[in-house]
Amino acid sequence: DTGVSQNPRHKITKRGQNVTFRCDPISEHNRLYWYRQTLGQGPEFLTYFQNEAQLEKSRLLSDRFSAERPKGSFSTLEIQRTEQGDSAMYLCASSLDANTEAFFGQGTRLTVV
Amino acid sequence: AQRVTQPEKLLSVFKGAPVELKCNYSYSGSPELFWYVQYSRQRLQLLLRHISRESIKGFTADLNKGETSFHLKKPFAQEEDSAMYYCALKGGATNKLIFGTGTLLAVQP
Numbered sequence: 001d002t003g004v005s006q007n008p009r010h011k012i013t014k015r016g017q018n019v020t021f022r023c024d025p026i027s028e029h030n031r032l033y034w035y036r037q038t039l040g041q042g043p044e045f046l047t048y049f050q051n052e053a054q055l056e057k058s059r060l061l062s063d064r065f066s067a068e069r070p071k072g073s074f075s076t077l078e079i080q081r082t083e084q085g086d087s088a089m090y091l092c093a094s095s096l097d098a099n100t101e102a103f104f105g106q107g108t109r110l111t112v113v
Numbered sequence: 114a115q116r117v118t119q120p121e122k123l124l125s126v127f128k129g130a131p132v133e134l135k136c137n138y139s140y141s142g143s144p145e146l147f148w149y150v151q152y153s154r155q156r157l158q159l160l161l162r163h164i165s166r167e168s169i170k171g172f173t174a175d176l177n178k179g180e181t182s183f184h185l186k187k188p189f190a191q192e193e194d195s196a197m198y199y200c201a202l203k204g205g206a207t208n209k210l211i212f213g214t215g216t217l218l219a220v221q222p
Contacts, residue, residue, distance in 0.1 A: 003156075031208060042117075042199050042212030043157070056209070091157070098208045104157040 004105035006092050012111045013082055020078045021108045025094030032075050033102065034067055035091040036060065043091055049075060082112045115140050115204045119213035126190050127221050134185040134216050136174075136200030145203040146176055146183040147210070152196045160185075160198070170194070190220045 005024040013019050025032050030051050035043035046065070047057045051072040061067075064082075069075040079086055089109050093102040116139040126132055138144060148160040161169045163176040163183060174185045183200060197217050201210040 033209060035210075040122075040214065042201075042214050043210070045209040045211070048209055095208065101159050101162075102208070102210065106156045 004092055004094050004103050006090075006105035006108050008108060009106065010109050010111075012113060015084060015112055016081055018078065018080045019082060019110065020076055021090055021110075023075045023077070023092030023094075023105060025073070025075070025092070026103055029094035029096050029103075030072075031095045031097065031102075032069055033093040033095075034075070034077055035093065037089040037091060037107070038087075046077075079110075082110075084112050086110060087112045115202060115211050117200050117202050117211055117213035119198075119200055119216050121216045122214070123217045123219065125219045125221060128192055129189050132185075132187045132190045132194070132218065132220075134198050134200075134218065136183045136185065136213060138181050138183060138200075138202050140181075140202055140204065144176070146174070147201045147203070148172070148174055148183075148185050149199045149201055149212075150196050151199070157199070190218075192220045192222060194218060195220045 007022045032049040034046040036046055037043045045058050046061050047067050048055055049069040052069050064080045067077045089107045091107045092105045095102040118137045120135055146163045149157050150160045151157045172187045174183050176183050197215050199215045200213040204211050
């Protein structure tokens with residue numbers, strides 16, 4: 001286990017298509033976070049899981065976005081009917097608990113054309 | 114509203130010069146502040162957190178509640194310090210991080 005793993009690393013899609021990203025957290029980490037980062041900005045919180053339960057969603061997460069963590073291990077983030085404004089780096093992070101360091105993956109860069 | 118402000122997009126210094134990366138925050142309550150660093154082609158990683166009160170790679174940061182600041186300092190910059198630095202605030206019970214827009218530190222030889 002070399003850290004948080006995200007796939008794919010890059011995704012180019014046409015406007016209107018659906019895309020799905022995967023995040024594999026560090027083993028034993030109960031908390032999993034999704035962030036989005038656009039050019040010139042810091043990462044912005046999207047949603048958070050405690051084991052398999054999704055406990056908070058940002059206003060940034062429109063109805064076209066859905067995230068799951070079915071068995072409390074890996075997570076998927078799906079974007080339906082992609083728009084050009086969805087182009088960004090999508091980051092996943094995990095932590096053991098509320099008080100320990102969050103480790104980030106290398107991200108999935110989405111480009112909507 | 115919870116907010117983190119990093120006023121400088123770019124800070125360029127010469128090797129051996131002192132460095133100060135500014136960070137101001139807005140938060141109602143007792144904040145927990147962090148500095149994250151992203152080196153070229155690497156993932157975002159934690160540099161230091163204020164509760165640890167430790168020095169990492171020669172960097173220190175002191176939480177000043179009166180000025181609501183958490184500036185990152187290093188007395189003598191090294192070329193390998195060149196990276197993107199993000200100040201972050203832990204907000205709420207979910208442990209989510211609220212990031213600033215980042216400062217690119219460029220250390221010239």
